[in-house]
Amino acid sequence: MTQKFTTIAKYQYTSEALIVKGRLEADGIQVFLSDSLTIDTDPLVSNAIGGVKLKVFSEDVKKANEILKSIAKYSTDNEGNSIECPNCNSSKVQLISTVTSFKSFFAFLIGFISGTLPFNARYKYNCDHCNTNFDFK
Structure with a gap:
């Protein structure tokens, strides 16, 4: 069975995404970052490519969104x-x-x-x- 990813959040910089990634992984959710290496290489392209995408497996979306809501912004x-x-x-x-x-x-x-x-x-x-x-x- 193939597992599908769902983007649950986008961040301008990798450092922001890594903070949330750490919180989600602490709660047992496997997280993947998309476009983080591109933005780390050239931060000025972040808006052009849509930022760093935080992705989780589709079956973890509901739990991940609940955790995201609990994080104070x-x-x-x-x-x-x-x-x-x-x-x-x-x-x-x-x-x-x-x-x-x-x-x-x-x-x-x-x-x-x-x-x-x-x-x-x-x-x-x-x-x-x-x-x-x-x-x-």
């Missing part, structure tokens, strides 16, 4: 405490990258044209509950 501070939204006090906060000022847009444009990584990126936090963007120090 929200931001924490250096002590491991959840970052809370200053507007609604929700802990469903994610780190986002923005290009809002002329300086950051110009740096992005120069980086894009010259083929280098952006050197002036701005990061903010975004609350999934009330959609507020804020800085955290």
